[in-house]
Amino acid sequence: MQASEAAHLPTMIVDAELSAPGICAQIVRFDIPEPTDTRHALGEGYHVNMCLTPRPLESRGGYRERWGPHRFERLGDIFAIPPGESLYIRGGRGRQASLVCTIDAAMVHEFIGQMLNWDDAHLAAALDIASAQVRALLFRITAEVRHPGLASRRMLELLGGELSIELGRYGLEVSERPMTGGLSGWRLRLIEERLAGDLAAPSLQELADLCSLSVRQLTRGFRVSRACSIGDYIEQRRMEAAKRMLMDGDSVKTVAFAMGFSSPSSFTFAFRRAVGASPSTFRQRQGRALGSMHSVAA
Structure with missing residues (x-):
């Protein structure tokens, strides 16, 4: 491979790692100099990825062997790849840090007492958990990997067990929800466009009016379509936008008022609850991470 070709390939750097029976957790940094279309095949374990910095807006995932070459769905803050599956990821250039957990499939199935059925609906739901x-569990694992404490391997083993159970519950919730009654694609697009176009949190009534539905129809249909409450989804999207603004250099005060919070302190409380760190701490961590990337690249 020529040096010029290698310079355009994505690179991954492991900043910290902690392993325990059944689970390996890593904090990694990705440097993606060019738009990518890469295949991720993880063998017989469950692969869980939570972005610690904003995921590029263009990030999409698809299972070509299952869905064909043209179907790609949006990647959320958290996604999971089940055992034996190959996920193809398309994304734009950029730098990103993530927590990456690999969990033994046998441990997951032992904890939940059954095998999970990874059909089309489950695969799609796992791209945006x-x-x-x-x-909350992934944030706790991140803290343990960054700053291992007393009996850290035992703690990670216990957290890995809890994570296995929650993944199982999430998968079973997808199985048990009705196959009909979800929102149509055009209504989901209207909601996405509203969240992207205005950082202030919409009311449920506003979104219901936008979709020509009652609030009850909206909330029930959204949960069927996305396997989460519409409130949790709105909060997640708003915090993604807040992360991007902070990394672009906007002050905490500017971000707070742009997002419709009454004060910087109320925004800080909401951000810490959602992200696991204050806005200032988040920006400092990402600044150090990006500085390390620049040093490696140099």
């Missing part, structure tokens, strides 16, 4: 329980 908006479960607050899964998110």
Whole structure:
């Protein structure tokens, strides 16, 4: 391979790693100099990825062997790849940090007492996991990997067990929800466009009027379509936007008022609850990570 070709390939750097029986957790940084279309095949374990910095807006995932070459769905803050599957990811250039957990499939199936059925609906739902329980566990694992404490391997093993159960519950919720009654594609697009066009949180009534539905129809249909509450989804999208603004250099005050918060302190409280760190701490961490990337590239 020529040096010029290698310079355009994505690179991955492992900043920290912690392993325990059944689980390996890593904090990694990706440097993607050019738009990519890459295949990710993870063998017989479950692969869970949570972005710690904003995921590029263009990021999409698709299972070509299952869906064909043209279907790609949006990648959320958290996505999972089941055992034996190959996920193709398309994305734009940029730098990103993620927590990456690989969990033994046998441990997941032992904890939940059954095998999970990874059909089309499950694969699509796993590309954007908006479960607050899964998110909280991944933040706790991130903290343990960054700053291992007393009995850290045992702690990670226990957290891995909890994560296995929550992944199983998420998969079973997809199985048990009705196959009909979800929102149509055009209504989901209207909601996405509203969230992208205005950082202030919409009311449920506003979104219901936008979709020509009652609030009850909206909330029930959205949960069927996205396997999470519309409130959790709105909060997740708003915090993604806040991360991008902070990394672009906007002040905490500017971000707070742009997002419709009454004060910087109320925004800081919401951000810390959703992201696991204050806005200032988040920006400092990402600044150090990007500085390390620049040093490696130099």
